[in-house]
Amino acid sequence: MNASAPVLAGEHEVQSKIRKISAFSRGARVACAALFGFGVVGSVFTLILSLLGRNVVGPSGAGLTPQFVTYGVWLLIVYQLYGLFGSLAAGAIYTSENVRRVRRVGFLWLLWAALGVLTPLVWNAFEPAGFQYAVSMADTLSAFVGAGLLLLVSWIMDVGRYEKDCSEALQRDADLVI
Numbered sequence: 001m002n003a004s005a006p007v008l009a010g011e012h013e014v015q016s017k018i019r020k021i022s023a024f025s026r027g028a029r030v031a032c033a034a035l036f037g038f039g040v041v042g043s044v045f046t047l048i049l050s051l052l053g054r055n056v057v058g059p060s061g062a063g064l065t066p067q068f069v070t071y072g073v074w075l076l077i078v079y080q081l082y083g084l085f086g087s088l089a090a091g092a093i094y095t096s097e098n099v100r101r102v103r104r105v106g107f108l109w110l111l112w113a114a115l116g117v118l119t120p121l122v123w124n125a126f127e128p129a130g131f132q133y134a135v136s137m138a139d140t141l142s143a144f145v146g147a148g149l150l151l152l153v154s155w156i157m158d159v160g161r162y163e164k165d166c167s168e169a170l171q172r173d174a175d176l177v178i
Contacts, residue, residue: 018091025088032082039075043068069119073112080105094161099154106150113143 046068084101092098117140 018093021093022089022091025085029082029085029089032078032085036075036078036082039071039078043071043075070112070115073108073115077105077108077112080108094157094164096158096161099158099161102150102157103154106147106154109143109150110147113140113147116140116143 080101084098087095087098
């Protein structure tokens with residue numbers, strides 16, 4: 001912005017909101033790091049106990065039960081959120097990388113929802129007369145709705161980013177004319 005141009009109305013309010021987003025994102029990033037760390041440690045611990053024959057994750061002691069399979073997708077979601085919050089903490093709001101991260105979280109959430117339906121069905125098909133996993137339709141529907149909302153948010157963010165980029169280009173052109 002050129003020094004003689006007046007400050008746009010509401011510019012201070014926008015900067016205040018960006019500072020609030022950054023402050024929240026710093027805390028959220030720490031929470032994501034902790035969740036990811038605990039998730040990895042818990043997964044490794046559970047896998048080791050399972051391989052040792054302890055019946056900690058499934059009825060037959062196998063390490064790859066429906067819950068354990070979806071754990072990996074959950075860890076990927078937390079990892080993407082960690083990156084997103086890191087970017088937001090740095091003050092980068094409408095960036096193409098943030099749009100990609102939100103979109104990845106949406107697709108991973110969709111995969112998580114699909115696995116929530118498919119893995120128990122596959123498990124039940126191969127598990128002889130033993131324990132059968134049930135599919136919770138309410139949880140499954142909620143997961144699909146959540147994934148759809150995240151994909152919609154990524155689409156809206158992408159349009160907002162495009163509009164912001166166009167607005168900045170027009171402002172630069174106007175500054176050159178003056």
